[in-house]
Amino acid sequence: MGSIQANPASESFEAQAHLYKHIFSHINGAVLKCAVQLRIPDIIHSHGQPLTIPQLASKLEVHPTKTASIERLVRLLVHNGFLAETKVNEEEQEGRRKHILSLHLLSYLWFKEEEKTIVESAFGLGFWDLLERDHQYMKSFNEGMASDSQMMNMALRDCKSIFDKLETLVDVGGGTGTTCRIISERYPNLKCIVFDLPQVVESSSGSHNLTYVGGSMFESIPFADAVLLKWILHNWDDESSVKILNKCKEAISKKDEGGKVIIIDAVLKEKEDDNDMAQVKLLFDILMMSTLNGKERTEKEWNKLLVSAGFKHHKITPLFGFRSIIEAYP
Template identity: 40%
Template sequence: MSPTHDKHSSQGLLQAQVDLWHHTLGFVKSVALRCATELRIPDIIQHHGGSMTPSELASKIGLHPSRLPHLRRLMRVLTVPGIFLVPEVASPDNEVSYGLTPTACLLASCDEVRSNISPFLSLLLDSTFTAPFFGMHSWFLDEHSTSMFKKAHGLNFWEMAEQDDTYNQLINDVMVSDSNFLMDIILREYAGVFLCINSLIDFAGGHGGSARAIAKAFPQMKCTVLDHPHVVEGAPTSDHVSFISGDMFKYIPPADALFLKWVFHDWGDEDCVKILKNCKEAIPPREAGGKVIIVDMVVGSGPNMRV
């Protein structure tokens, strides 16, 4: 008997194979989710009263009848991980119907959330964003390559946005939708953080989604967005938010508080330290009310830890 058989039961080996298939085919859930969003399935179900059968969906989408069995498979794939749900009450003809989970509501114009975040999904599953990951092995072997994105496209993420108007617009749409969703929660749960601030600069604030939300909640506060020139040029005008172009690595205008949402995870440790040093130069001392407000993700290191 081989050492493998000594150490693992047959059932354990079969389960290991299943786990490996799950990891290998994990991308199917992502592309299925993208497909459902592009077909506007969450919106269609929402506007149909919150529940639809595949036949009703196919008719509303305008699919050829030959695609109905495949639509059923698509919905089943997205029901298992909890994107859609199957209501306990069956339809009159006993055909399975599908409803929206809170997760699916984030992709639709639901009353429960202020804004949908489907643009974020569109960016993360865009071929420009995903292509670099398929070259990960060659990036590891290339000691001179700074990032997978630049190795794949010849430009880093932000250089691509500066040169590609379509990609730049997609990124700005993502930031606006994310701000509309997230700032509603932040200002509801952590409004005290923004008290007694007279001026605030939103780093890399794009078209001002976060700054507008803050300015609306605190009208007395002077809110400014600092971003790259090509971003500022396309920003909509506002009576409550001003826009300035600049580079946070070179100079940060003075303000009582600096707001950094989804900034630090884009940079390595040395760059983050450089940004924080510039922040320190731009704000008053702590005892005078100076603040650096950071909204970002913290990643665990264990197998069962989550962001």
């Protein structure tokens, strides 16, 4: 971490986080509404003392698979000051979920069902399946991810130590290749591969050190010195993330010579982050939970995930506003 200087683009990343906070601010109202619909305030008041998350879930009679979701919703309500937590037990609140695309749908009823996400409850299909069905929305989604990736350009000047000594890099789930193209241009001796679904990369063209490969990250990943996962793992639950990380580990060609997985994702640090930054991360957590059955993770949860996937050690560097770089070594 000492080799990376303070990010001169920090103001831009803070502005991005501020923008996201307002874009997704409707989630706060939706969560509060669901808490009322679930009668969480009444349940807490009737109990007369703080409730643990399992106790609250039991009284709410939510589906057994939704207990962890209740905990994450409670975490946002606590952050927003609607509930408080004690050092012994967590005082609880609510449960509510958010919507997909631009729809304000569903609510507390989702907690009574088995479906993994509100998207599945509403449409009968998962988020990625909906993208596959609607090519225009897929195009908009990829354009949005590419726009976000442009922010990388401002921070990569400080990442020389991260890409130093690497000869090859594969960007898993790299979409149209914006991030990888920026890296390939900044580090011309680094051979970069954008790896995504065939229909995503089929019309993309590369350069002398940038190529595109189609495939599934759950099946096999092209060999490289390092694997990049930018904003990928928060889309998936722990079980799926471990599978992805295992495939990444298999693809690393220099396991004993600095080979690694480079993860760009959020790390929840409520006690350390300022209010706005913590708010953005928690809003994204609800968004991932309701849309994709994914999650934003604490440092402890990242450690557990990487250990489960067989990585020996890792280091976390805050560098991209509300996201960090996590370097994981097999």
